[in-house]
């Protein structure tokens with residue numbers, strides 16, 4: 001599939017989409033991220049996404065996911081607020097199972113979508129795409145994208161998506177009318193307006209369970225802290241998603257370097273986010289990639 005020109009997102013690009021709080025800020029003005037993720041089978045996905053959101057820097061994380069998961073999230077990150085309230089962006093679906101959605105959970109998800117706030121749809125939230133009009137980015141891997149397209153009567157096998165991620169990411173953005181972040185060794189970020197960006201992972205140690213949940217938390221936090229911009233420029237969600245993928249990749253590289261080039265866990269990646277953001281905010285050049 002011909003999809004136009006794709007551009008690699010750089011440190012300079014990413015630094016333009018990051019900002020530190022100012023003297024005028026308070027926790028609410030900085031942005032509140034609402035999170036509905038995790039399940040009794042996958043509480044870790046919620047813990048990892050919430051950890052990553054806090055480490056990305058957000059005014060508040062409000063977790064209103066399944067009660068069975070809330071305790072694990074609050075134990076890992078007590079800064080998290082566990083009661084419903086106003087939010088400026090949503091992260092929905094990591095660690096959830098579309099086929100086992102309780103009536104209560106379905107209601108909470110619909111309520112979140114109806115708020116009109118910018119939304120990140122991951123994993124078990126991907127089927128909700130198209131049910132609202134707020135700025136939205138979906139964050140599938142190849143298997144999830146193939147499944148999502150099949151559900152919309154578009155034939156695509158996992159093998160086809162893996163063979164042409166650029167083509168299928170662009171096709172999905174056109175069909176679903178949302179920004180798409182298709183995960184992989186090269187992550188493709190695009191939207192229906194023709195923006196086409198890639199982020200090439202700086203280390204393949206990133207390919208481990210839970211790192212996608214961490215990425216969801218980064219995208220969500222950036223959407224929350226940029227809620228004012230997104231209210232007037234919905235297409236900013238695409239650049240924020242690419243920035244999140246860049247920060248994620250650099251955090252993995254830093255985490256691996258801390259282990260002398262060895263393997264990293266998803267939580268290691270989340271913990272390495274602050275220095276990556278600090279360096280980008282200071283405009284310091286990255287060290288060369290291996």
Ligand SMILES: NC(=O)C1=CN([C@@H]2O[C@H](COP(=O)(O)OP(=O)(O)OC[C@H]3O[C@@H](n4cnc5c(N)ncnc54)[C@H](OP(=O)(O)O)[C@@H]3O)[C@@H](O)[C@H]2O)[C@@H](O)CC1
Nearest residue numbers: 042043044045093094095096123124143144209210212213
């Ligand atoms: N700690 C946590 O809480 C974590 C939580 N996580 C959460 O888990 C949820 C599911 O996410 P996912 O991406 O793992 O599931 P999914 O897309 O359904 O793919 C599963 C399918 O892949 C296939 N398959 C292919 N090769 C295979 C192989 N070698 N070994 C085994 N299977 C293989 C296989 O299909 P089969 O080949 O059997 O038809 C299988 O059915 C999601 O919500 C995510 O957020 C994760 O982030 C992890 C950490």
Ligand SMILES: Nc1ncnc2c1ncn2[C@@H]1O[C@H](COP(=O)(O)OP(=O)(O)O)[C@@H](O)[C@H]1O
Nearest residue numbers: 141183184185201204206207209210211212213
């Ligand atoms: N070969 C690879 N090299 C580098 N990064 C990879 C590779 N494969 C996958 N990734 C990255 O790892 C992360 C895995 O996310 P995902 O597939 O959602 O896993 P999980 O659901 O276990 O969190 C994504 O950010 C993806 O871009």
